[in-house]
Amino acid sequence: MRTSAVGDVTILLPDLDPADLDPTTDLNDNLNDNLSDTLVENASWRSAVLDDVPVRGSRIVGTDLSESVWEAGSLFGCEIVRTDFSGASLSGVAVERCVVTGSRFTGARLTDLRLKDVLFEGCRFDYATFTRVAATGAVAFVDCILTDATWSSCRLPKVVLRSCRLDRLELESCQLTGADLRGNSFHDLKTTLGNLRGVTLSDEQLPDLTRLAVEELGLTIRGQ
Template identity: 60%
Template sequence: MRTTTAGDVTILLPDLDPDDLDPVTDLPDDDIRDGLVQDVTWRGRQIEDQSIRGCQITAADLGEITWEGGTLYGCEISRTDLSGAALTGVTIERCAITGSRFTGTRLIDVRLKDVLFDNCRFDYATLSRVSAAGSVAFTDCTLAHGTWSSCRLAGIALRTCDLSHLELDSCRLDGADLRGSRLHALAAPLDDLRGVVLTEDQLPDLTRMAVDALGIDVRTDSAADRNH
């Protein structure tokens, strides 16, 4: 059993042997199991209620795919382009996704459990009603300029990620570990950050958010003001 740890989050990872996998080049109409998917181009294809299980996907072009329903289970995905893709109602479980691109991707009603995103780009991505049903970690990821709304991501790890200009709306991040992440210009209601874990050097960014949220007028006293 393979596991990895990010902060206090332990994730169960897939344990695949490429020698046990069968090469897959064309996108079939039914489920894909135990497949070795390398250097394929499925850009703009549509997937509906399909399951992809026990597969290794490497250097694939899955940009602008539309995937509704179905499951991604026990897969390793690396150096794959999913930019502009739309995933709706998909369950992602026991997967390791590394060095992949989700720029402008839309995840809607997606359920995550035992998922690691490492060194991935989610810039300008939209997450709506995404939920963590188990351990989830983003490590060394770029999440800048994204929009997350109505997500339930309590207890996830967001370690050493770029969260600058990320916008949160009605999200639950209770206990989320944000240590080491860049929070510059993070836009979030204070309630969305209730219970998150930070380091001391991240407090100035949190203070700025609190000042903005409360409409506090911060002024510098002039010498004339101090003399009266």
């Protein structure tokens, strides 16, 4: 069993052997097989539509899924590497025991996703919108770009963010109790203090937290 520890969280990872996977680049030929035990490399699936399709035990590498639409369905036990989801729309998808590395979600719309044992590493989520995304197990973002993104009505307790860029990330009505946000700059974070209730921070982040409090309370700070 493969695992990855990020902070105090241990994430179960897929354990795939490429030799056991069936290679393909044709999406339509594999929908009847539910994309199970498949190796997809350098495919062009731009604007693809996946409606309630389960994807299991598969490895997707260097594939263009920009502007694609994913409705319901699931991703289980998958590895996704250097894949482009720019402008994609994912709604109602359950993602479990997956690792996503070096992939691009610029401008993607992620709605009603359910995450459990998911690791995002070195991914871009700039200008992406997370709406009602919920974690039911361990979830971590490592070395990810979340600039100008929006998290709205998300429930991500105990999520871990490490070495991520959060410039102008906007939080709206989120529940992040128990989240570990150490190692990230809050300098341009756009949020009220309520969204940070119960999170774990480091000493170095206290000046940014103070700035947020001063702005929210409308305080005037003057010298004596």
